[in-house]
Amino acid sequence: MTKMQAAIFNDVKKLDVEKIEKPTIRPNEVLVQLKACALCTWEQRVYTGVNEVQFPFIGGHEESGIIVETGHEVDSELWKTGDRVVVGLMTSCGNCENCRIGHEGSCTNFSYENRVGGLNVRGMGGLAEYLAVPVSKLFPVADSLSYEEAALTEPLSCVVHSMDTADVQLGDNVVVIGSGIMGAFHALLARQEGARVIIDEPDEKRRSFMKSLGFEETIDPLTQDPVQRVKELTNGKGADVIFNTVAISKIAEQAVQMAAIRGKVMLYSSYHPDTPISISPNTLHRNMTKLMGSANSDSTDFFKAMKLLNNGTVDAKPFIAGTTSLENIDEGMQRALNPESYRVIVQMNR
Ligand SMILES: [Zn+2]
Numbered sequence: 001m002t003k004m005q006a007a008i009f010n011d012v013k014k015l016d017v018e019k020i021e022k023p024t025i026r027p028n029e030v031l032v033q034l035k036a037c038a039l040c041t042w043e044q045r046v047y048t049g050v051n052e053v054q055f056p057f058i059g060g061h062e063e064s065g066i067i068v069e070t071g072h073e074v075d076s077e078l079w080k081t082g083d084r085v086v087v088g089l090m091t092s093c094g095n096c097e098n099c100r101i102g103h104e105g106s107c108t109n110f111s112y113e114n115r116v117g118g119l120n121v122r123g124m125g126g127l128a129e130y131l132a133v134p135v136s137k138l139f140p141v142a143d144s145l146s147y148e149e150a151a152l153t154e155p156l157s158c159v160v161h162s163m164d165t166a167d168v169q170l171g172d173n174v175v176v177i178g179s180g181i182m183g184a185f186h187a188l189l190a191r192q193e194g195a196r197v198i199i200d201e202p203d204e205k206r207r208s209f210m211k212s213l214g215f216e217e218t219i220d221p222l223t224q225d226p227v228q229r230v231k232e233l234t235n236g237k238g239a240d241v242i243f244n245t246v247a248i249s250k251i252a253e254q255a256v257q258m259a260a261i262r263g264k265v266m267l268y269s270s271y272h273p274d275t276p277i278s279i280s281p282n283t284l285h286r287n288m289t290k291l292m293g294s295a296n297s298d299s300t301d302f303f304k305a306m307k308l309l310n311n312g313t314v315d316a317k318p319f320i321a322g323t324t325s326l327e328n329i330d331e332g333m334q335r336a337l338n339p340e341s342y343r344v345i346v347q348m349n350r
């Protein structure tokens with residue numbers, strides 16, 4: 001049996017590089033030699049024990065690579081050896097009603113702990129050297145894009161999903177709360193859609209980074225009342241759309257208070273801990289506020305995110321905090337855990 005290297009979560013704060021069985025492909029699959037996989041907040045939370053999984057577990061869901069083998073049922077006009085690809089939606093089943101109507105991100109059989117990619121360990125499988133991938137889960141990467149940039153297609157696709165759900169209009173006043181990578185992607189896309197974007201972020205370094213990207217209007221919630229400030233900046237009206245990308249419940253409450261009449265509030269982040277918030281139902285009623293959530297992404301979002309990166313409409317380079325190798329993944333995880341870093345990318349097969 002041929003073996004390959006993979007990074008396995010064996011316990012909280014125990015991430016080991018091990019040899020596991022290299023996957024073999026089925027007739028409608030390709031073998032992807034992975035080149036890059038980003039360490040998402042989700043994997044960081046597995047590492048720290050905030051996200052509970054059954055060990056052993058193989059993480060990694062923001063990955064890119066190259067096709068090195070194709071099954072005999074794969075249309076060679078569409079996919080061939082040497083094609084550079086992003087792998088996405090590995091844990092959606094493709095068969096349930098939500099998947100069939102194009103909402104793979106809401107797959108009813110979804111679990112991070114499904115066994116996918118031909119692996120004999122549960123989990124999404126991106127932190128390994130190879131994956132067996134059904135062709136429906138492949139997205140094409142332009143030659144101009146590095147594997148590291150391509151690995152950010154998945155987080156961008158989740159933001160595309162959020163943006164499309166919130167349906168930003170030309171000229172909207174948009175507030176983005178938090179400017180980690182997800183907040184920054186929301187800001188970039190909202191600007192692309194013709195909105196005025198206000199950044200609400202307590203960290204001085206992040207605020208000045210956002211300013212360097214051209215987002216001049218920022219709020220420091222540690223020295224200013226963010227709700228008050230948003231009202232001031234919008235002639236007392238409030239924001240048309242608010243995206244909260246921060247994991248703190250109290251901030252979600254503020255997001256609702258920032259909304260203009262007919263405003264939309266998107267709860268994008270997950271909340272840790274999931275503390276209930278208080279919202280005045282009458283305010284929602286009178287203001288006709290739309291309160292929404294967004295999680296994951298569908299195939300359509302992946303295609304859009306892939307095009308945004310392939311065409312250079314979104315530049316992912318500023319969000320790559322650094323790289324590491326599979327062998328040194330623990331060190332890379334320590335760097336990723338630093339709240340100041342954007343994405344640390346694990347490189348394989350280099
Ligand atoms: Zn992710």
Ligand SMILES: [Zn+2]
Pocket residue numbers: 092093094095096097098099100104106107108109110
């Ligand atoms: Zn499904």
